[in-house]
Amino acid sequence: MVFSSVRALHWTGQGVVKAAIDASGSADHGSIDALTELDEDSYKILGDWGEIIVQSKAPSMTIDPTHTG
Template identity: 65%
Template structure:
Protein backbone atom coordinates (compact mmCIF):
# COMPACT_ATOMS: atom_id res chain seq x y z
CA UNK A 1 0.00 0.00 0.00
CA UNK A 2 1.23 3.51 -0.86
CA UNK A 3 0.58 6.59 1.27
CA UNK A 4 0.03 9.97 -0.39
CA UNK A 5 2.20 12.95 0.64
CA UNK A 6 -0.76 14.56 2.45
CA UNK A 7 -0.25 11.97 5.20
CA UNK A 8 3.43 13.00 5.67
CA UNK A 9 4.09 15.22 8.72
CA UNK A 10 4.38 18.85 7.63
CA UNK A 11 2.70 18.32 4.25
CA UNK A 12 -0.84 18.97 5.45
CA UNK A 13 -2.77 21.76 3.70
CA UNK A 14 -0.43 22.11 0.70
CA UNK A 15 -0.99 21.11 -2.92
CA UNK A 16 2.06 19.75 -4.74
CA UNK A 17 -0.07 19.16 -7.84
CA UNK A 18 -0.79 22.91 -8.10
CA UNK A 19 2.74 24.01 -7.16
CA UNK A 20 5.67 24.65 -9.49
CA UNK A 21 8.96 22.75 -9.41
CA UNK A 22 11.75 25.33 -9.74
CA UNK A 23 14.73 22.99 -9.37
CA UNK A 24 15.71 19.45 -8.45
CA UNK A 25 19.15 18.84 -6.95
CA UNK A 26 20.74 15.48 -6.24
CA UNK A 27 23.74 15.40 -3.90
CA UNK A 28 25.38 12.48 -2.13
CA UNK A 29 22.69 11.10 0.21
CA UNK A 30 20.35 14.09 -0.36
CA UNK A 31 17.54 14.99 -2.78
CA UNK A 32 16.31 18.61 -2.79
CA UNK A 33 13.20 19.82 -4.62
CA UNK A 34 12.71 23.59 -4.74
CA UNK A 35 9.12 24.72 -5.22
CA UNK A 36 6.80 27.63 -5.60
CA UNK A 37 4.38 25.91 -3.21
CA UNK A 38 0.61 26.41 -3.12
CA UNK A 39 -0.62 26.74 0.46
CA UNK A 40 -4.25 25.81 0.99
CA UNK A 41 -6.54 28.03 3.14
CA UNK A 42 -6.18 25.74 6.18
CA UNK A 43 -2.38 26.05 6.28
CA UNK A 44 -1.10 28.19 9.20
CA UNK A 45 1.16 30.21 6.84
CA UNK A 46 -1.63 30.85 4.31
CA UNK A 47 -2.10 34.52 3.43
CA UNK A 48 -4.09 36.44 0.85
CA UNK A 49 -2.48 36.06 -2.58
CA UNK A 50 0.19 38.58 -3.46
CA UNK A 51 -0.57 41.04 -6.28
CA UNK A 52 -0.54 39.14 -9.57
CA UNK A 53 -0.99 35.75 -7.91
CA UNK A 54 -4.08 33.58 -8.23
CA UNK A 55 -3.51 31.86 -4.87
CA UNK A 56 -1.11 31.79 -1.91
CA UNK A 57 2.27 30.63 -3.22
CA UNK A 58 5.46 30.58 -1.13
CA UNK A 59 9.00 29.44 -1.88
CA UNK A 60 9.56 26.06 -0.27
CA UNK A 61 12.02 23.18 -0.19
CA UNK A 62 11.42 19.44 0.12
CA UNK A 63 14.48 17.55 1.38
CA UNK A 64 14.97 13.80 1.43
CA UNK A 65 18.02 13.00 3.56
CA UNK A 66 19.92 9.79 4.22
CA UNK A 67 19.22 8.69 0.64
CA UNK A 68 20.70 5.23 0.15
CA UNK A 69 19.27 4.49 -3.30
CA UNK A 70 17.93 6.83 -6.00
CA UNK A 71 16.78 6.22 -9.58
CA UNK A 72 15.64 9.13 -11.78
CA UNK A 73 14.17 8.18 -15.13
CA UNK A 74 12.77 10.42 -17.85
CA UNK A 75 15.28 13.24 -17.37
CA UNK A 76 15.73 13.53 -21.12
CA UNK A 77 12.18 14.92 -21.48
CA UNK A 78 12.83 17.90 -19.19
CA UNK A 79 11.89 21.12 -20.93
CA UNK A 80 11.32 24.02 -18.55
CA UNK A 81 8.46 26.43 -19.07
CA UNK A 82 9.05 30.17 -18.78
CA UNK A 83 6.34 32.20 -17.07
CA UNK A 84 5.45 35.85 -17.76
CA UNK A 85 8.06 37.05 -15.22
CA UNK A 86 10.79 35.02 -16.93
CA UNK A 87 10.98 32.40 -14.16
CA UNK A 88 11.71 28.83 -15.24
CA UNK A 89 9.69 25.93 -13.86
CA UNK A 90 9.55 22.23 -14.59
CA UNK A 91 5.83 21.66 -14.05
CA UNK A 92 4.34 20.24 -10.91
CA UNK A 93 4.68 17.19 -8.70
CA UNK A 94 1.98 14.92 -10.08
CA UNK A 95 2.31 12.54 -7.13
CA UNK A 96 4.55 11.80 -4.15
CA UNK A 97 3.90 8.52 -2.40
CA UNK A 98 5.55 6.31 0.21
CA UNK A 99 5.73 2.53 0.02
CA UNK A 100 7.07 0.23 2.73
CA UNK A 101 10.63 1.60 2.64
CA UNK A 102 10.70 3.78 -0.45
CA UNK A 103 9.27 6.92 -2.06
CA UNK A 104 8.08 7.60 -5.59
CA UNK A 105 7.83 11.13 -7.04
CA UNK A 106 6.30 11.74 -10.48
CA UNK A 107 6.15 14.86 -12.63
CA UNK A 108 6.75 16.33 -16.08
CA UNK A 109 10.48 16.11 -15.25
CA UNK A 110 10.41 12.32 -14.91
CA UNK A 111 10.08 9.75 -12.15
CA UNK A 112 12.26 9.50 -9.05
CA UNK A 113 12.27 6.36 -6.92
CA UNK A 114 14.34 6.48 -3.75
CA UNK A 115 14.97 4.98 -0.36
CA UNK A 116 15.57 7.58 2.34
CA UNK A 117 14.39 9.09 5.58
CA UNK A 118 10.99 10.77 5.53
CA UNK A 119 11.00 14.05 3.58
CA UNK A 120 10.93 17.40 5.32
CA UNK A 121 9.16 20.48 4.01
CA UNK A 122 10.40 23.97 4.80
CA UNK A 123 8.43 27.03 3.71
CA UNK A 124 10.04 30.45 3.43
CA UNK A 125 8.44 33.13 5.54
CA UNK A 126 5.69 35.06 3.84
CA UNK A 127 6.88 38.34 2.38
CA UNK A 128 5.49 41.44 3.98
CA UNK A 129 2.98 43.30 1.79
Protein backbone atom coordinates in the same frame (compact mmCIF):
# COMPACT_ATOMS: atom_id res chain seq x y z
CA MET B 1 10.83 19.17 0.52
CA VAL B 2 13.98 17.53 1.83
CA PHE B 3 14.91 13.85 1.80
CA SER B 4 17.65 13.26 4.35
CA SER B 5 19.94 10.24 4.40
CA VAL B 6 19.35 9.31 0.74
CA ARG B 7 20.77 5.83 0.14
CA ALA B 8 19.70 5.38 -3.50
CA LEU B 9 18.01 7.43 -6.22
CA HIS B 10 16.74 6.33 -9.64
CA TRP B 11 15.45 9.06 -12.00
CA THR B 12 13.77 8.21 -15.30
CA GLY B 13 12.04 10.36 -17.90
CA GLN B 14 14.10 13.51 -17.46
CA GLY B 15 14.26 15.60 -20.63
CA VAL B 16 10.99 14.21 -22.04
CA VAL B 17 9.17 17.50 -21.38
CA LYS B 18 11.06 20.77 -21.88
CA ALA B 19 10.82 23.43 -19.18
CA ALA B 20 8.30 26.22 -19.70
CA ILE B 21 9.31 29.85 -19.21
CA ASP B 22 7.37 31.54 -16.42
CA ALA B 23 6.34 35.22 -16.15
CA SER B 24 9.69 36.20 -14.59
CA GLY B 25 11.60 34.60 -17.48
CA SER B 26 12.86 31.69 -15.35
CA ALA B 27 12.69 28.05 -16.39
CA ASP B 28 9.69 26.31 -14.82
CA HIS B 29 10.14 22.54 -14.55
CA GLY B 30 6.69 21.98 -13.10
CA SER B 31 5.71 20.61 -9.73
CA ILE B 32 5.37 17.36 -7.90
CA ASP B 33 2.19 15.71 -9.17
CA ALA B 34 2.34 12.70 -6.83
CA LEU B 35 4.39 11.50 -3.89
CA THR B 36 3.80 7.89 -2.90
CA GLU B 37 5.34 5.89 -0.06
CA LEU B 38 6.31 2.53 -1.57
CA ASP B 39 7.48 0.99 1.69
CA GLU B 40 9.06 2.07 4.97
CA ASP B 41 12.03 3.81 3.33
CA SER B 42 11.19 4.14 -0.39
CA TYR B 43 9.20 6.86 -2.14
CA LYS B 44 8.07 7.53 -5.71
CA ILE B 45 7.90 11.15 -6.88
CA LEU B 46 6.15 11.99 -10.19
CA GLY B 47 6.10 15.21 -12.19
CA ASP B 48 6.47 16.62 -15.71
CA TRP B 49 10.24 16.18 -15.24
CA GLY B 50 9.97 12.39 -14.86
CA GLU B 51 9.79 9.83 -12.08
CA ILE B 52 12.15 9.47 -9.13
CA ILE B 53 12.38 6.46 -6.83
CA VAL B 54 14.31 7.39 -3.71
CA GLN B 55 15.38 5.30 -0.73
CA SER B 56 15.61 7.62 2.25
CA LYS B 57 14.19 8.55 5.60
CA ALA B 58 10.75 10.20 5.37
CA PRO B 59 10.84 13.63 3.74
CA SER B 60 10.38 16.86 5.66
CA MET B 61 8.83 20.00 4.26
CA THR B 62 9.16 23.67 5.09
CA ILE B 63 7.16 26.53 3.61
CA ASP B 64 9.08 29.75 3.02
CA PRO B 65 6.99 32.55 4.59
CA THR B 66 8.77 35.18 2.47
CA HIS B 67 7.78 33.58 -0.85
CA THR B 68 5.10 35.64 -2.56
CA GLY B 69 4.59 33.25 -5.53
